[in-house]
Amino acid sequence: MSDSIDRETVEQVARLACIDLPASRVDETAKQLAEILEYVGQLEQVSLPDDVEPFFGATESVNAIRKDELSPSVARPDILSNAPDSDGEFYQVPPVF
Amino acid sequence: MDFSNLTATQCVNQFASGEVTATALVQSCLHQIQQNDPSLNSFIRTSDSALPIAQALDIKRAAGKPLGPLAGLPIAIKDGICTAGLKTTAGSRMLEEFVPVDDATTVKRLVEADAIVIGKTNMDEFAMGSSTEHSHFGISKNPWNHQYVPGGSSGGSASCVAAGLTPASIGSDTGGSIRQPASFCGVTGLKPTYGRVSRFGLIAFASSLDQIGPMARSAEDCALITSVISGHDPKDSTSAKNDIPDFLATLNQPLKGLRIGICKQHFEEGLDSEINDSVKAAIQVLKNLGAVITEISMPHTPYAVAAYYVIAPCEASSNLARFDGVRYTHRTEGVKDLAEMYCQTRAEGFGNEVKKRIMLGTYALSSGYYDAYYLKASKVRRMIKQDYDTAFESVDLILGPTTPTPAFQIGEHSQNPLAMYLADIYTVSANLSGVPAISIPCGISNRGLPIGLQLQARSFDEATLLQTAHQFQMETDWHTRRPNQ
Structure with a gap:
């Protein structure tokens, strides 16, 4: 297990989780995740x-x-x-591409 | 009239005998909420249907029609549990406008038993928290001291019962979310065995850990409510087909010969000395009632929180994937395509604690990390379960503190989330292994905050938990203490 987690990993995890993470929050999130990972490292x-x-x-x-x-x-x-949006029969979403 | 000190059992009995009307009980609750909840914030909303339902119930009783086992009981429901036609938010902006189509099975059973849903209680967003500070609808307060948290995640459900706003409530418990707030607020809270109560309609946090249960002013009240909400449900295939014993019938059986194990790992470093003293005094009470006390060891207990903080976020990252801006009310507008809509809706709709746990779970499950985190934690979970299996070969119950400290101050752990996670150190093992556990009041700290005692039993042996808690409450008056409003 790794106790540290870098900016790139955080950005990749946010992408996988489909959560838009502003660049200004990446470092703070990395620190928070690292703290928990360090604790669970005792496993x-x-x-x-x-x-x-x-x-x-x-x-x-x-x-x-x-x-x-x-x-x-x-x-x-x-x-x-x-x-949030439907045509009465189906869900409606923004364009896929 | 003020009925704010009535227990659930007294409400039901007095309604059945004609001493009070359901209308008067509901009006009293609504009045108490109106007077006291602006400062407590234990409710997110009250139900407009409560009064008409109470009036219909009064007519039903007057006509001599048969009444359900909870007839006349006003009950509050945690806002992570679906109520048809009544907004259910899970404390999240993501579900701010969500109106469920169906009642959760628990709610359906309560309503069929003629209980009256009075409103929806505040909670940490998606049940992720131990303080009810992480709700989109504001912080709930501890009625014993408004500077302190009520615990969480079922903080609103604990606070409203302790403050006399409603005689009973329903919470959910994934790592201690019924028992820890029950302990912090001086009420009785039961987490039933995994599978005892259907999870249909409970907005999922971690499906292998979540369980719904009652919070009330006595073990007897919890027995009454558990009898109603227990049982197999075709809509939840993990709900158990085990027989439901008559929990009320065994409450008065003596404890002579009952074997209670004291887990030595629960009394090691980190336990507040006042809690230690109160729990030791409680042990003496149970000894005097005929229980046989022995020390036991559960060597994997110290690793439970670490296993939990891998397993629960992993399950959450999967469960919360459904909130994508397509089906459930909240969507960020003005985006260029579908992918951007997903990512921005989730960034906007979820609070920081929820986003952190989703990312933690996503990381732990991602390629290359699965074995080191999720698989390892699930193997440690097996060892924790085996500790229970071994313990229950020689004892009938396991006794210890519910929490390492009494309630902490609002904001105290805001810079140190790990300290907050450790508030669940004695409670998470029951979720990991599936066993039932109850928290009952057993003292008051020098600062005037309640202290809780936890009892844990074999799977599906809620009867012994409730019996022991009831016998303790017949000998002590901690559960009758009320905060000064």
């Missing part, structure tokens, strides 16, 4: 048995199965009512 000290399985969920249950039955879904106008 390196934990010695793990070779065969330890990761625990990804707080439950051991797997494969919740249900009958495939039709039921009413939410009405289109209700869903679109929270959209």
Whole structure:
């Protein structure tokens, strides 16, 4: 694990996360992320048995199965009512290119 | 009339017997909110439907129709939990105008039980915080001292119950967000077992850690509410099909022979001495009630916060990807293309703490770092769970402080976020392993701030938690103490 994080990495992470990060905030963000990464770096000290399985969920249950039955879904106008822009049938977004 | 000291159980009983009307209970809450909330800021909004619903309930009772188990109970809902037709913001500018189409399953069950949703409570944005300082709708205050935080992220839900604005509330707990504010505000708060309560309609922060639960003035009240909100829900495939015991039926069983483990790692460096003393005094009370106390060791406890601050941001970075300016109300206008719209909407709609955690999660999951961070943290999570499994072979409950210090001052940790993260040091392990845990008041500090005691149990054994907390509350009066308004 690396405890430091440079400007380029922060800019790359912001791009991946789709968050516009002004140049004036890059250094401060790098410092904040580095602080947390330094703290979580202590996980390196934990010695793990070779065969330890990761625990990804707080439950051991797997494969919740249900009958495939039709039921009413939410009405289109209700869903679109929270959209910033729609034509009444579809979401509308700015040009892709 | 002023009903601000009634417990949830008393509200329900007095309504059922005809001593009070639902209308009077709701009017009393709305009056208290109007009088006291401008300085506390525990609510983001109240519900215009509360009074008409109460009036309808009074008619229903007068007609002799059957009443639900929570009939007449005014209840506040954390604003990260969806309420159909009532704005639900998760404390974020991103969702400032969001009106859910559906009730969360928890809300649906409360409403079906004839509880009355009184309003939506303030919270750290998307539940990311331990102080309710990170809300788009302003800082909530601790009713015991307005210079101090109420804790978080369910700070509004804790503050409104402690201040007597409403007898009970619903919170959510991802790393301690019910128990830590319950502790800071002197109320009782239960995080049920992961899967006990449906998460459908809870705006997700970290899906493998989030759980909804009650906050109230007694363990008995928490038992009453938990009975209603528990149970499998086809809309949440991680909700458990386990039987729901009658939590109220076992409250009065004696504690004789109950085995309680004291985790020695909870009493090491960093624990405030007044909290240490209050928790030790509580141990003596439980000993006198017949509990058998033994010291136990949970060696991976010191790594829980570090594991949590990898796992929770990773899950958050994925969950919060849905807020992209297309579906959920907020969008930055005047952009040249779709990509710019995504990036600017998210920059504008999210607060700094949320952006920081999304970027942290994105970094930890990105190519080349996954093994070192997420995989390693998930393996440490397994070790933490195994600590619990081992402990519960020899004890029935684990007891310790809920938090290392009482409430801190507003702004105290603004330059040192890590210090704030450590407020969850004793609570995050229960989320990582999925076990249920409760915080109950067990003292007051010299500065006049509440101190909380945490009990943790085996998965799906909320009954023993609630029974022990209730027996403790029968012997002590910490849970009845109120702040001077």
